[in-house]
Amino acid sequence: MISIYTVDTFTSTAFSGNPAAVCILEAFPEDDHWLQQIAAEMNLSETAFLCAMDNGSYRLRWFTPVAEVDLCGHATLASAQVLWESGAAYGVDLLRFHTKSGVLTAKRLDNGIELNFPAEPPVPCDAPPQLAQALGNSQPVAVCRNRLDYIVELASEKEVRELKPDFRALAELPSRGLLVTGPSEHPDYDFVARCFFSPVGVDEDPVTGSAYCALAPYWKDKLGKSTLSAIQLSARGGAVKLQAANNRVLIQGQAVIVIKGLLVQ
Incomplete structure (x- = not known):
């Protein structure tokens, strides 16, 4: 056994x-x-x-x-x-x-x-139709992708927290999934995230380590700091400490x- x-x-x-x-x-x-x-x-x-x-x-x-x-x-x-x-x-x-x-x-x-x-830094891209449908009325600050996922930044933690994506549309994305992120309102965290992987059978993942291979370099460039902390706003929740350097993420x-x-x- x-x-x-x-x-x-x-x-x-x-x-x-x-x-x-x-x-x-x-x-x-x-x-x-x-x-x-x-x-x-x-x-x-x-x-x-x-x-x-x-x-x-x-x-x-x-x-x-x-x-x-x-x-x-x-x-x-x-x-x-x-x-x-x-x-x-x-x-x-x-x-x-x-x-x-x-x-x-x-x-x-x-x-x-x-x-x-490994760092998986995202690059700007156009939003495919499935992504626009999945996000509904939410207006992205930025849309990017890497080899694994689409990455969307929203303007506030409130928008990330209150997002109600269309999972049927998400399931049709030509990617592993969608990472949604935004600035944190809490002084202990640099940014927040939620992660959706409907294309591989997981509508929302509680805390996603691999997502930070993209999100750490993204926020490193945006905030100008390599040591970061994040919280994932799922029902179960979880906190992550990060360091982005030399094409790797700790x-x-x-x-x-x-x-x-x-x-x-």
Whole structure:
């Protein structure tokens, strides 16, 4: 039987932040269908599948309930927490994950975990018809995109918080999803965000680590500062500390294991 975990991420408190499932395998199956079935069964925004390579290195893949994705921050954070807390990576303070987005690292801190991810800076673009329909009456300050997502800046935190997107229109976007951001009204945060991934089966993600690969460089250029803090305005919510430099983004957060079970094959 295979151990499987549910981990709440970007939080120090259970039942908040963004939950991810983590499954440690001895080897990946030849057919991805089984992995997709497990992700659908877990029915969380992402399920991470890990397979050890050598000391401190792992192959890592992420699946939503309906599709594999190229990059996921919160499930990487969850994976690191499981490896350390379970003792599977005992004595290793820097984990290396080999993924579809290259080698990602997780560093153990005194009060959390620091992920080292590639920067995915967005560039200005025209809004496709599906995006304009999805946003309704909201008027973007800017529309951008990177290889993964569309990024929309709205004028205020209030507009971001009150946005009610058309998920059917969002599902037709030619991208992984949509990141909506704006300036924070709270002095402890530089900006706010909400993240919608209807094209891959997740209408709104609670806290999205990979989104900050785009949002950190975006707000770095806009605010002229490389160390940033953000809050994601989902129902569960979560806070993220960021540093953008040298084509990388450092993402800090905490994680809590809330469920441990056995997968019966």
